[in-house]
Amino acid sequence: MSYKVLIIGCGRVAVKHLKAISGLKSLELAAVVDTNEGSAKKLLASVKGFGSVKIYSDYKTAIEEVKPDITAVTVPSGLHYQIASFAMEHGSNLLLEKPMTMSSDQSKEIYDISKRTGMKIAMGHIYRYLPIVGLVRDDINNGKFGKVTHGSIYVRWGHGEDYYSSAAWRGTWKSDGGAMMNQTIHAIDLLVWLMGSEPAQAQAMLAQRLRNIEAEDLGMAILRLENGALASVEGTTSTLESRHEAEFSVFCENGSVTMGLSCGKPHINIVEKRPDGKVKKLNGYYIRKQFKEGGIFSYKCALNPHLGIYKDLSDSLDEGRQPLADAYAGYSSVDTLMGIYRSALLGEPVKLPLDEDFSSEKMTGFFENR
Ligand SMILES: NC(=O)c1ccc[n+]([C@@H]2O[C@H](COP(=O)([O-])OP(=O)(O)OC[C@H]3O[C@@H](n4cnc5c(N)ncnc54)[C@H](O)[C@@H]3O)[C@@H](O)[C@H]2O)c1
Incomplete structure (x- = not known):
């Protein structure tokens, strides 16, 4: 099948969307x-072949006229809720950028609208689409490595003042949140997904170390999962801009998995303890297996994970199944993030899922009031 796509929001991330759409025969950019x-024209000029695509200034008119099969929501995070709900109520599936919305109740509502209308949501949770992670997730969950004890993740994604001053919404509690909400939410989603259990409790601290923004430029949290495993999370934008690095580890009774990126270079360390007590490295085994299987976790997708997300969404529409990073993943990760923020605000652990609404806007004044 061929699907009509409408992109709403023509900024930084939209370029990755456009490149992904141009790489897939099953998708056609309608508007x-x-x-x-000026941003719309710049986006269309950034990839060959899109010069004559129609430009709208109002998303409601565009959705009503174009009737897209897929709406890509790539506007500032504070606008996701209103655009995502309008598009689904008008019969469009979504590729919705992370975070799904800025509050736990709004995200639950988006998840509920998706279930009620049958519209699918593929979340912009790029880490789920990196090569090998899907293979190790299957093996962790089918018990190959034994009981999961704990996991950890760090996202040290340095951004300077120029990044934050490039758009007024960046680093604000209402429309963006800080390093945990913007740069780390999809990594939290990945870790929880790999560990195969839902978050049951969050305890967190936030700090402002270097960046002149409203929200945190450093956050640390511990999650307790329903299966009793613990997960530690570090997310920051206060490290060097020239040294972006992110890594996850999952530790199990009979092995461990570590994968990450440092300055664009991937690293991987997967080990398993065999019944004879010997510890074997499995890096080569997983690399070969992924190379053979290809698909949405292929190495081509690693260069632009949005290609994997679009391919998966398009296949999920053909096959009548949910995408890999679905509406539930979007809701659950926002609920966890809101638990992290609430825990930092209260200075105590918070039960998950939250039993009342919490929004990042409720963090307004957090640093001023300490
Ligand atoms: N998944 C990822 O890897 C990833 C990476 C970067 C950003 N993001 C997410 O993508 C979203 C956008 O981020 P960005 O860095 O591209 O932002 P950006 O500020 O660069 O671009 C946003 C664009 O939306 C436009 N816009 C604002 N209000 C609008 C409206 N009402 N209707 C139509 N257009 C409107 C702006 O003019 C701008 O061109 C954010 O939610 C962010 O968290 C995801």
Whole structure:
């Protein structure tokens, strides 16, 4: 099948969307929307072949006229809720950027609308689409490595003042949140997904170390999962901009998995303790297996994980199944993030899922009031 795509929001991340769409025969870009016409023109000029695509300035008119099969929501995070709900109520599936919304109740509502309308949501949770992670997730969950004891993740994604001053919404409690909400939410989603259990409790601290923003530029949290395993999370934008690095580890009774990226270079360390007591490295085994299987976790997708997300969404529409990073993943990760923020605010552990609404806007004044 061929699917009509509408992109709403023509900024930084939209370029990755456009490149992914141009790489898939099953997708056709029908139109783009931006309140700033110059941004829309710049986006369309960034990839060959899109010069004559129609530009709208109002998302409602665009959705009503274009009737897209897929709406890509790539506007500032504070606008996700209103655009995602309008698009689904008008019969469009979504590729919705992370975070799903800025509050736990709004995310639950988006998840519920998706279930009620049957519209699928593929979340922009890029880490789930990296090579090998899907294979190790299957093996962790089918018990190959034994009982999961704990996991950890760090996202040290340095961004300077120029990044934060490039758009007024960045680093604000209402429309973005800080390093945990923007840069780390999809890594938290990945770790929880790999560990195969839902978050039951969060305890967190936030700090402002270097960046001149409203929200945190450093956050640390511990999650307790329903199966009793613990997960530690570090997310920051206060490290060097020239040294972006992120890594996850999952530790199990009979082995461990560590994968990450440092300055664009991937690293991997997967080991298993055999019944004879010897510890064997499995890096080569997983690399070969992934190379053979290809698909949405292929090495081509590693260069632009949005290619994997679009391919998966398009296949999920053909096959009548949910995408890999689905509406539930979007809701659950926002609920966990709101638990992290609430725990930092209260200075005590918080039970998950949250039993009342919490939004990042409720963090307004957090650093000023300490
Ligand atoms: N998954 C990922 O890897 C990833 C990476 C970067 C950003 N993101 C997410 O993507 C979203 C956008 O981030 P960005 O860095 O591209 O932001 P950006 O500020 O660069 O771009 C946002 C664009 O939306 C436009 N816009 C604002 N209001 C609009 C409206 N009402 N209607 C139409 N257009 C409107 C702006 O003019 C701008 O061009 C955020 O939610 C962010 O968290 C995801």
